[in-house]
Structure formats: structure tokens, C-alpha cells
Amino acid sequence: GIQVEQSPPDLILQEGANSTLRCNFSDSVNNLQWFHQNPWGQLINLFYIPSGTKQNGRLSATTVATERYSLLYISSSQTTDSGVYFCAVVLDDKIIFGKGTRLHILP
Amino acid sequence: EADIYQTPRYLVIGTGKKITLECSQTMGHDKMYWYQQDPGMELHLIHYSYGVNSTEKGDLSSESTVSRIRTEHFPLTLESARPSHTSQYLCASAPAGSRTSGNTIYFGEGSWLTVV
Numbered sequence: 725g726i727q728v729e730q731s732p733p734d735l736i737l738q739e740g741a742n743s744t745l746r747c748n749f750s751d752s753v754n755n756l757q758w759f760h761q762n763p764w765g766q767l768i769n770l771f772y773i774p775s776g777t778k779q780n781g782r783l784s785a786t787t788v789a790t791e792r793y794s795l796l797y798i799s800s801s802q803t804t805d806s807g808v809y810f811c812a813v814v815l816d817d818k819i820i821f822g823k824g825t826r827l828h829i830l831p
Numbered sequence: 832e833a834d835i836y837q838t839p840r841y842l843v844i845g846t847g848k849k850i851t852l853e854c855s856q857t858m859g860h861d862k863m864y865w866y867q868q869d870p871g872m873e874l875h876l877i878h879y880s881y882g883v884n885s886t887e888k889g890d891l892s893s894e895s896t897v898s899r900i901r902t903e904h905f906p907l908t909l910e911s912a913r914p915s916h917t918s919q920y921l922c923a924s925a926p927a928g929s930r931t932s933g934n935t936i937y938f939g940e941g942s943w944l945t946v947v
Contacts, residue, residue, distance in 0.1 A: 757936055765919050767938040808871055817881060819864060819936055823873040
């Protein structure tokens with residue numbers, strides 16, 4: 725089946741720093757989304773981005789579908805950005821998640 | 832905002848009890864999913880449904896069962912809970928679409944289950 729790999733697995737940054745999270749996938753997909761899971765376990769939609777680039781405030785994402793990867797950029801990190809970031813791809817109506825990147829923003 | 836709801840949010844029950852976790856969505860989505868997740872770890876698909884009367888097992892073997900009698904409702908049942916079932920259970924939904932088009936996935940807030 726399709727493999728979804730996220731890197732790095734863990735990231736610790738000082739408040740104000742920028743970060744780039746990566747998601748590689750092994751097959752063509754119809755849909756790719758980025759989620760942020762907060763400390764209470766809730767998954768928040770960040771971007772639906774099967775291709776191209778989108779921006780929302782300090783966050784932006786780029787997916788290069790032909791090369792099978794997506795990047796999530798976080799600029800000027802805040803402590804509230806801490807949590808786990810997941811990418812998920814859809815193939816044949818199944819949603820497959822990566823293992824996540826655990827981001828810790830230090831005050 | 833997504834209109835997908837899970838109840839209960841938190842539940843502590845004794846071993847051997849039967850429990851049902853409820854999931855409802857008001858968006859008319861055909862596709863619904865249940866995931867199991869230990870805190871901070873990866874999500875494992877345990878059940879999914881493409882529509883009414885359609886249910887399939889996911890990639891992770893689970894002792895739970897599901898039903899899809901109505902489009903908006905996708906409950907998950909454990910007939911006899913065990914401590915190994917302690918986890919967070921996340922419900923998700925997405926609209927139907929062709930395989931050449933993508934659709935946004937929406938998650939409920941999750942149900943935290945502790946079996947003692």
C-alpha cells in the first residue's frame with residue numbers, strides 16, 4: 725500500500741523561529757491535507773492541498789504532486805503552535821496518515 | 832467549521848462492559864471513518880463506510896463493530912471492553928467524490944476511553 729513518511733519526527737524550537745515540515749508519499753494521490761493536533765487531541769484542518777501553494781497567516785503549504793512531497797512552513801513560531809502535525813493522503817477513498825511531526829515551541 | 836460530533840468526549844468504564852461511541856455529522860457526507868490513536872502517536876484506521884449499509888474493516892484489527900443505518904450516524908460498539916481498548920477514538924467524514932477529485936476530511940473532537 726501507499727507509504728506516507730513525515731520528517732522530522734520531533735522538532736524543538738525557540739519561540740520566533742521558522743520551521744519546515746515534510747511529507748513524502750509513495751504513490752499518486754487525489755487529496756493531501758495537513759492537520760494540527762492540539763494537546764487536547766483535537767485534529768484541526770490546516771490545509772487541503774493536493775497541489776500548489778496556499779498560505780494562511782503564518783502558515784503556508786506547498787505540494788509538488790509530480791515529485792510526491794508536501795511541505796508545511798511555520799513562520800515566527802508561537803508556543804500555541806506546539807503539538808503534532810500530521811499529513812494525510814487519500815487513495816481509493818482510504819485516508820492514510822503519516823506518523824506525525826511532534827513540534828515543541830519553547831517560550 | 833465542521834459539523835461532526837462525538838459523544839461521549841471522556842468515558843471511564845469497567846472491564847467487560849459494553850460501550851457505544853457515537854459519531855454524527857450534519858454535512859450529508861457519504862464517507863465516514865473511525866481511527867484509534869494513543870496520545871501523540873499515529874492514527875490507525877479501524878473502520879470505514881462509503882454510505883448507508885456499507886462498512887469495512889480498516890488496517891488495524893479491532894474488536895469493535897460499527898453500523899451505518901443512516902447517512903449522518905456511524906456508531907462504534909465494543910461488546911466487552913478491556914484495558915487494552917484504552918485509547919482515543921476519532922471519527923471523521925468526507926463527501927463522496929470521484930477518485931480524480933479530492934475532498935476535505937473533517938474530524939470530530941474525539942472520544943477518550945479508559946477501561947479499568
